[in-house]
Amino acid sequence: xxxxxxxxxxxxxxxxxxxxxxxxxxxxxxxxxxxxxxxxxxxxxxxxxxxxxxxxxxxxxxxxxxxxxxxxxxxxxxxxxxxxxxxxxxxxxxxxxxxxxxxxxxxxxxxxxxxxxxxxxxxxxxxxxxxxxxxxxxxxxxxxxxxxxxxxxxxxxxxxxxxxxxxxxxxxxxxxxxxxxxxxxxxxxxxxxxxxxxxxxxxxxxxxxxxx
Amino acid sequence: xxxxxxxxxxxxxxxxxxxxxxxxxxxxxxxxxxxxxxxxxxxxxxxxxxxxxxxxxxxxxxxxxxxxxxxxxxxxxxxxxxxxxxxxxxxxxxxxxxxxxxxxxxxxxxxxxxxxxxxxxxxxxxxxxxxxxxxxxxxxxxxxxxxxxxxxxxxxxxxxxxxxxxxxxxxxxxxxxxxxxxxxxxxxxxxxxxxxxxxxxxxxxxxxxxxxxxxxxxxxxxxxxxxxxxxxxxxxxxxxxxxx
Numbered sequence: 001x002x003x004x005x006x007x008x009x010x011x012x013x014x015x016x017x018x019x020x021x022x023x024x025x026x027x028x029x030x031x032x033x034x035x036x037x038x039x040x041x042x043x044x045x046x047x048x049x050x051x052x053x054x055x056x057x058x059x060x061x062x063x064x065x066x067x068x069x070x071x072x073x074x075x076x077x078x079x080x081x082x083x084x085x086x087x088x089x090x091x092x093x094x095x096x097x098x099x100x101x102x103x104x105x106x107x108x109x110x111x112x113x114x115x116x117x118x119x120x121x122x123x124x125x126x127x128x129x130x131x132x133x134x135x136x137x138x139x140x141x142x143x144x145x146x147x148x149x150x151x152x153x154x155x156x157x158x159x160x161x162x163x164x165x166x167x168x169x170x171x172x173x174x175x176x177x178x179x180x181x182x183x184x185x186x187x188x189x190x191x192x193x194x195x196x197x198x199x200x201x202x203x204x205x206x207x208x209x210x211x212x
Numbered sequence: 213x214x215x216x217x218x219x220x221x222x223x224x225x226x227x228x229x230x231x232x233x234x235x236x237x238x239x240x241x242x243x244x245x246x247x248x249x250x251x252x253x254x255x256x257x258x259x260x261x262x263x264x265x266x267x268x269x270x271x272x273x274x275x276x277x278x279x280x281x282x283x284x285x286x287x288x289x290x291x292x293x294x295x296x297x298x299x300x301x302x303x304x305x306x307x308x309x310x311x312x313x314x315x316x317x318x319x320x321x322x323x324x325x326x327x328x329x330x331x332x333x334x335x336x337x338x339x340x341x342x343x344x345x346x347x348x349x350x351x352x353x354x355x356x357x358x359x360x361x362x363x364x365x366x367x368x369x370x371x372x373x374x375x376x377x378x379x380x381x382x383x384x385x386x387x388x389x390x391x392x393x394x395x396x397x398x399x400x401x402x403x404x405x406x407x408x409x410x411x412x413x414x415x416x417x418x419x420x421x422x423x424x425x426x427x428x429x430x431x432x433x434x435x436x437x438x439x440x441x442x443x444x445x446x447x448x449x450x451x452x453x454x455x456x
Contacts, residue, residue: 014450016368024451050454058297058453060445076298082291090220099218100306101298 001181002069003033004055004152008066011050013030015167025207027064034183037174039194042204048187049079051204052156055185077158078162086130090117090140092182093129094171104147109143116143119152119173120166122127135161153177154184159193171197219313227320236312238324238432241271245335246328250386257334262412265339268325268345270386272316273296273405275314276354276371277309277382280440281375288369288453297453304440307362311355346408346421353404353429355383366452390415404429 013023014052021074025047031037032055040048053059054066057076077082091113098105107114117123129137138161145153153174159167174184174197188194194201203210229233245264251258261295283303287293296302300407313374329335361378365371388409391400411421447453 006267013454016450016452018450047406050451053454056294056298058294059451060448062449064452073300076294076390078291078294083294085292085295086290087221096215096218097295099214100302100311158435180238187436 001132002072002151002183003031004072004183005067006030006051006054007067009051009054009066011054011059019103023193023207025054025204028207028209029205030209032152032183035178035181036199037178037184037186037197038200038202039186039188039198040204041189041191041194044189046204047207048204049074049156049172050207051154052128052185052187056154058204061138070153072147073148074152074154075145075148077141077145077153077155079156080134080160081129081141081199083131084129084137084141084144089126089128089129090122090143091126093140094144097201101148105151109147113143114190116146119169121163128206133161135157135166137185138162146173150182152185153185154182157188158186159188161189167193215309216312219309219318221314223317225316228426234321235324238321239328241268241321242325242328245325246332249277249334251331260334261336261339264335265343265347266386266388266409267338267383268410269343269350270383270405272315272318272353273351273382273386274345274379275318276351277361277379278375279311279354279355281358281365281371282379283307283310284362284365285369285372290416293453303444307355307359315351332339343412343418344394346411346418349422349425349429350404350408351353353425356418356429356434356436357403358434359433363436363439366443366447383411389399402428404432 006028009025009028009030011023013021015021017089028047028051029050040051042048046048050059054061055068056076078084084090085096088096094109095105121145122136122139125135129140132140138158142155142158145155159170162166171193174186177184178199220447234429245267248263248267249260252263276382282304283296283306284293287296293303301306328336359376361371361375364374382403382405385400385403385406386409391397391406391410391413397410404425407425408421411424
């Protein structure tokens with residue numbers, strides 16, 4: 001099993017001229033392991049998303065280092081389905097993500113997409129993402145991420161806007177992911193859900209990891 | 213290649229759904245070409261025909277100049293940039309695929325450009341084929357300039373004015389306006405579209421244009437990639453790709 005290690009990682013947001021805008025995270029030491037669900041908990045603006053974006057490589061640490069296996073494949077569920085193209089439908093979004101990675105669609109892609117859509121009660125009928133409600137967009141983002149080949153699933157507030165049954169389905173899927181040897185890291189404010197699904201809970205306050 | 217295939221098929225589907233848009237765009241470009249002909253009425257048929265090729269080449273180069281700027285400004289604000297940056301060099305691949313799709317889209321409207329051209333006295337379709345390679349090289353070079361503008365957008369976001377002014381300068385220069393002698397002429401020769409315009413205006417042979425255009429375009433592509441890499445590195449260091 002591989003793991004992602006954050007070693008004394010700090011990150012400060014800056015403006016275009018390099019002046020410090022606001023503090024992101026400070027001196028975070030953390031290890032995210034495959035085969036486990038790690039939940040990042042904390043108030044809004046505490047730095048959960050910053051950690052996730054650093055792990056995904058959307059930003060470089062100001063201090064410290066992040067160690068991750070070179071060929072590790074990530075799948076990312078963005079907050080509110082914002083990472084989906086609004087002028088495409090779900091299937092087109094999935095196909096675009098595959099094309100962007102230069103990989104062919106898996107055999108049985110259509111069946112898998114249909115199965116997941118049914119599981120989450122997402123009857124989109126080719127609906128464009130722009131026409132979807134917030135909850136539907138979130139479901140679409142989850143399905144899109146699950147369909148991409150990955151070793152680590154990373155999610156930023158993945159259950160916001162989800163209805164009860166879909167949330168339960170999502171939780172059971174996360175356990176399946178772990179069963180398949182994949183890693184899961186998600187940020188959430190939903191403490192009961194974090195208790196139910198996580199192997200490790202990390203609390204972040206003011207950009208600092210305060211408890212393990 | 214898969215991404216180019218995806219973009220091309222999406223573009224074809226979009227175009228098929230809206231054939232009137234295709235006709236309208238083609239006819240509009242054709243009407244502009246006719247307008248040029250009227251404005252330059254006493255310049256001689258051959259000179260006007262060359263100017264028409266120059267205008268079409270500048271229209272063809274506009275998406276190259278504005279491509280990365282549009283992608284960055286739209287995708288950073290909508291949050292979809294996260295999807296692109298999940299893949300190393302994802303924005304560059306996406307840019308190339310969208311650019312190929314925009315070229316194919318322009319080719320689709322060309323038959324409709326020819327409809328108003330039936331009223332033209334000077335239009336010479338053979339000239340378009342004759343200058344195809346120089347125009348292609350110029351367009352590749354303009355991608356490099358577009359990379360620089362897009363890189364600025366990644367760092368400063370509000371660069372619409374710079375991009376719009378650059379586009380206007382490009383179209384005007386492509387028509388040979390302001391390219392006289394001296395400083396402006398030297399300046400124009402440093403850009404792919406300006407160099408092509410100068411050479412076409414001087415009645416250069418297309419085969420003689422290939423080497424200078426290749427050199428200038430290669431230089432701009434190199435500068436563009438350098439600017440892109442530097443700006444992405446800086447954007448990642450400063451947290452510009454993180455949309456909360």
